Amino acid sequence: MKRTILSALLILAVAALVAPAAGAQDQVTLIKNATVLTVTRGTIENGDVLIRNGKIAAVGKNLKAPAGATVIDATGMYLLPGIIDCHSHIAVDGGVNEGSIAVSSMVGIEDVIDPEDIDIYRDLAGGVTTANVLHGSANPIGGLNAVIKLRWGQDARGLLFEGAKPGIKFALGENPKRSNFTPPPGVPQRYPATRMGVMDVIREAFIDAREYRQKWQDYQKRVAAGEKNLLAPRRDLKLEPLVEILEGKRLVHAHCYRADEILQLIRLAEEFGFKIATFQHVLEGYKVAKEIAAHGAGASTFSDWWAYKVEAYDAIPYNAALMTQKGVVVSINSDSAEEARHLNQEAGKTVKFGGLSETEALKLVTLNPARQLQIADRVGSIEVGKDADLVLYDKHPLSVYSVPQKVLIDGQVYFDRQQDIARRAEIEKEKKALAEKDKKKDEKKEEKKPEEKKPEDKKPSAGVSEEVTR
Amino acid sequence: MKPRAQLLLTLLLAALLAAPLAAAAQVTALKGATIYTLAGAPIENGTLVIRDGKIAAVGGPETPVPAGARVIDAKGLRIYPGLFDAVSRLGLTEVGAVSATVDTNELGRYNPHLVAATAVHPPSEHIPVARANGITHAVSAPGSGGGGFFGGFAGAVMPGQGSLINLSGWTVEEMLIKPSAGLILNWPSVQTRTFDFSTFEFREKPFTEAKKEFEERLAELEEWMQAAQHYAQVEAKGATAKVERELKLEALARALRGEIPVLFMANSARDIRNAVEFAEKWKLKMILCGGAEAWKEKKLLAEKKIPVILRPTQSLPGEEDEPYDRPFTNAGELHAAGVKVAFATFDSSDSRTLPYEAANAVPYGLPYEEALKGITLYPAQMLGVDKELGTLEAGKRANFIVTDGDPLEFKTEVRRLFINGVETSTDNKHRQLWEKYRARP
Numbered sequence: 001m002k003r004t005i006l007s008a009l010l011i012l013a014v015a016a017l018v019a020p021a022a023g024a025q026d027q028v029t030l031i032k033n034a035t036v037l038t039v040t041r042g043t044i045e046n047g048d049v050l051i052r053n054g055k056i057a058a059v060g061k062n063l064k065a066p067a068g069a070t071v072i073d074a075t076g077m078y079l080l081p082g083i084i085d086c087h088s089h090i091a092v093d094g095g096v097n098e099g100s101i102a103v104s105s106m107v108g109i110e111d112v113i114d115p116e117d118i119d120i121y122r123d124l125a126g127g128v129t130t131a132n133v134l135h136g137s138a139n140p141i142g143g144l145n146a147v148i149k150l151r152w153g154q155d156a157r158g159l160l161f162e163g164a165k166p167g168i169k170f171a172l173g174e175n176p177k178r179s180n181f182t183p184p185p186g187v188p189q190r191y192p193a194t195r196m197g198v199m200d201v202i203r204e205a206f207i208d209a210r211e212y213r214q215k216w217q218d219y220q221k222r223v224a225a226g227e228k229n230l231l232a233p234r235r236d237l238k239l240e241p242l243v244e245i246l247e248g249k250r251l252v253h254a255h256c257y258r259a260d261e262i263l264q265l266i267r268l269a270e271e272f273g274f275k276i277a278t279f280q281h282v283l284e285g286y287k288v289a290k291e292i293a294a295h296g297a298g299a300s301t302f303s304d305w306w307a308y309k310v311e312a313y314d315a316i317p318y319n320a321a322l323m324t325q326k327g328v329v330v331s332i333n334s335d336s337a338e339e340a341r342h343l344n345q346e347a348g349k350t351v352k353f354g355g356l357s358e359t360e361a362l363k364l365v366t367l368n369p370a371r372q373l374q375i376a377d378r379v380g381s382i383e384v385g386k387d388a389d390l391v392l393y394d395k396h397p398l399s400v401y402s403v404p405q406k407v408l409i410d411g412q413v414y415f416d417r418q419q420d421i422a423r424r425a426e427i428e429k430e431k432k433a434l435a436e437k438d439k440k441k442d443e444k445k446e447e448k449k450p451e452e453k454k455p456e457d458k459k460p461s462a463g464v465s466e467e468v469t470r
Numbered sequence: 471m472k473p474r475a476q477l478l479l480t481l482l483l484a485a486l487l488a489a490p491l492a493a494a495a496q497v498t499a500l501k502g503a504t505i506y507t508l509a510g511a512p513i514e515n516g517t518l519v520i521r522d523g524k525i526a527a528v529g530g531p532e533t534p535v536p537a538g539a540r541v542i543d544a545k546g547l548r549i550y551p552g553l554f555d556a557v558s559r560l561g562l563t564e565v566g567a568v569s570a571t572v573d574t575n576e577l578g579r580y581n582p583h584l585v586a587a588t589a590v591h592p593p594s595e596h597i598p599v600a601r602a603n604g605i606t607h608a609v610s611a612p613g614s615g616g617g618g619f620f621g622g623f624a625g626a627v628m629p630g631q632g633s634l635i636n637l638s639g640w641t642v643e644e645m646l647i648k649p650s651a652g653l654i655l656n657w658p659s660v661q662t663r664t665f666d667f668s669t670f671e672f673r674e675k676p677f678t679e680a681k682k683e684f685e686e687r688l689a690e691l692e693e694w695m696q697a698a699q700h701y702a703q704v705e706a707k708g709a710t711a712k713v714e715r716e717l718k719l720e721a722l723a724r725a726l727r728g729e730i731p732v733l734f735m736a737n738s739a740r741d742i743r744n745a746v747e748f749a750e751k752w753k754l755k756m757i758l759c760g761g762a763e764a765w766k767e768k769k770l771l772a773e774k775k776i777p778v779i780l781r782p783t784q785s786l787p788g789e790e791d792e793p794y795d796r797p798f799t800n801a802g803e804l805h806a807a808g809v810k811v812a813f814a815t816f817d818s819s820d821s822r823t824l825p826y827e828a829a830n831a832v833p834y835g836l837p838y839e840e841a842l843k844g845i846t847l848y849p850a851q852m853l854g855v856d857k858e859l860g861t862l863e864a865g866k867r868a869n870f871i872v873t874d875g876d877p878l879e880f881k882t883e884v885r886r887l888f889i890n891g892v893e894t895s896t897d898n899k900h901r902q903l904w905e906k907y908r909a910r911p
Contacts, residue, residue: 118790119786121794122787122794125794174567179567180567286903286904286907287910289907304822304823305819305820306819306900307564307566307595307596307818307819308565308566308567308819309565309566309567309568312565313565314903316899316900316903316904317900318900318901322904322907322908325908337786338785338786339784341784341786342784342830345826345880348880348881349880351880351881352880352881352883353900353904394833395833398880399879399880400826400829400830400832400878400879400880401829401833401879402833403833403834420794427791431791
């Protein structure tokens with residue numbers, strides 16, 4: 001990814017300022033006097049949360065701050081578990097689609113995490129603490145995911161949600177069959193081009209995976225029986241993740257829209273004896289909510305996007321509420337660095353569209369995505385023993401007027417609105433100085449090669465890139 | 471039956487059917503609500519009287535209600551002017567990815583004579599969906615081609631004119647408020663980065679090449695303006711008979727005479743400066759649209775009294791090193807500097823999110839009342855239709871909403887909606903699908 005030296009330097013400067021000091025352990029923080037929206041155990045007015053070593057140590061009223069504890073006065077503020085975005089493409093260096101082949105399970109997001117992507121900080125400032133970073137939807141079977149915490153300032157490894165169950169992207173419908181896509185000149189057509197073909201690609205891949213697993217099982221049996229001089233089967237990096245799916249060790253996150261294709265994938269999964277962890281987008285999920293619930297899959301959807309393509313034409317803003325009411329574990333995701341900045345607001349829409357309770361609405365962006373990603377033992381609610389991933393809002397987070405003031409991950413303040421504002425003048429000054437330096441360099445260059453002049457002004461970045469995968 | 475008798479019977483039936491409807495439609499009064507007229511302080515326990523599609527009276531409980539009027543009890547509710555999406559694609563696009571359903575972008579860089587209303591599709595499902603969230607009228611405007619509004623204006627420079635429509639009507643004629651509400655001008659800019667929809671990738675262009683293209687575009691624009699100026703002079707002399715009628719120049723001449731405002735789509739500070747200079751030179755009634763970096767030029771915009779229709783506040787900062795909340799603070803900064811700000815979705819399916827776009831500027835410095843006016847009164851003023859829209863005052867068009875709370879807040883329901891004084895359904899495709907599948911056993 002190309003960056004100007006200027007912006008790279010600035011990002012490093014910001015990162016250095018934002019990154020919490022080392023020696024985070026043994027730190028105790030007390031958040032005092034907030035309206036604590038635990039999500040699982042009701043709301044505590046004038047509540048306190050005690051954090052020790054990055055974990056929630058106590059939740060209640062009138063908690064005493066131990067000596068040396070940092071105290072955050074949260075009077076008048078609302079404390080919510082950190083927001084979990086179950087469908088994100090931030091922090092990816094370059095493209096999210098290995099679109100050259102229909103089964104790309106040998107590639108993974110972990111290999112291309114860009115910890116300097118400014119969208120990490122922007123989404124963090126919107127209250128997001130955990131994100132499920134997914135491969136794109138070009139292929140029936142896409143690449144491997146990475147679940148990250150938005151620990152802005154840490155390196156790629158430091159972002160990974162340690163111990164999170166690995167996952168993979170699947171995709172159905174218009175994107176994998178490439179209905180809205182014309183291959184550029186010289187690029188050949190690629191199978192599949194219909195929903196029949198999409199399902200066939202997945203089925204054939206799992207037939208291969210079964211055979212591959214059988215080979216290894218036979219081999220291990222013979223090794224166990226004491227046979228000597230055996231040659232192990234050759235490793236197949238494409239099929240290994242599929243075997244993990246068959247063995248329940250890897251979560252399938254399936255991009256889908258239409259009710260019929262959702263049902264097809266449920267039946268295919270049942271045929272091979274595995275479960276779909278989440279249906280992603282799943283805009284017609286409300287039509288087959290019963291079947292999704294019976295299969296035990298989660299559904300991770302948008303709040304109110306619709307009509308951008310045919311398979312999104314029956315999308316309704318009541319989807320999240322209706323699926324919830326029919327027994328599906330539902331989350332609302334962003335699929336966009338921008339949308340992620342206000343997922344609390346997106347959840348707020350379900351109170352009006354479908355009549356969810358406030359707690360049910362809040363769960364859509366906290367506990368439910370945690371359950372879907374099978375990390376609910378660690379995050380998703382304010383409970384003793386869980387990671388201290390928390391957001392402090394100035395108003396109720398389901399209100400359009402609420403703004404995150406502080407965001408904590410593992411008990412560390414990674415975003416503080418007041419500090420961010422206070423630093424702006426300093427950053428502006430530094431930017432000017434760097435620009436001045438850059439200008440001088442350019443002037444020197446210009447004397448030799450005037451045609452290499454740089455643009456003074458870049459256009460605001462296009463929103464269209466966000467649509468690449470939805 | 472003889473033809474004559476049949477005719478008489480038909481007439482009689484028609485008269486019988488029409489009579490009660492006409493009587494009922496004539497005068498309606500809403501009583502008991504708090505009325506946010508936006509032309510003064512809210513009126514507690516207010517009365518709103520509507521006659522022949524217009525507001526006949528608005529006032530306190532003492533306001534007389536004519537005998538025989540349909541009286542609606544609105545106690546505990548609030549009444550606001552209907553929300554106004556100042557730039558939308560309503561009726562011009564149905565399914566984004568299916569070109570057969572999209573009529574936003576004509577071929578060719580200069581089509582100032584094309585009028586959006588020509589292609590507005592009254593039965594579009596997007597219209598009732600927007601209505602359900604309180605949008606009663608909107609400008610439906612042709613687009614920019616290429617990479618869309620925010621991907622740079624690589625396509626048409628003048629894609630046509632936006633039309634002001636009511637979000638109700640069996641035909642576009644019934645919907646129309648003003649066919650030529652504003653001329654769209656996608657301000658040319660140096661495009662080093664364009665989005666290619668055929669490959670879903672960004673393409674980089676060398677700066678020198680992009681700059682050359684930009685200069686060619688500007689020269690071309692200048693030529694069009696000169697031709698239009700000449701055409702306007704010929705028209706002024708009443709000598710059009712002596713020249714060939716040229717629809718494109720005719721449209722541009724209207725803008726030159728200040729008969730229609732020009733909606734300049736520009737985002738970067740440099741483009742905004744250039745656009746302002748251009749508008750001054752040609753004495754155009756400029757409205758800045760988009761305006762991602764308008765905050766940088768707030769002094770200039772205030773000084774020249776150029777109003778802004780902002781791009782959605784829910785967008786990302788243009789630069790990596792900009793404050794993360796820049797798109798949210800833009801409106802507040804502009805207002806503080808004395809610039810009039812309206813909001814728009816620049817979209818069709820998202821038109822219902824208009825109140826939230828305005829609301830998102832409030833915690834970041836825009837006074838609440840300004841946000842509300844930014845989606846009611848201000849767009850009406852900018853487009854020169856504030857004599858009939860924008861506030862609840864006697865004599866204005868009766869476009870208003872009855873809500874159970876703050877219309878900018880998520881949980882608020884639009885309980886009733888009136889367009890041209892007629893109570894209009896808030897039912898829509900989404901609600902119907904919800905009802906249908908909620909009932910699935």
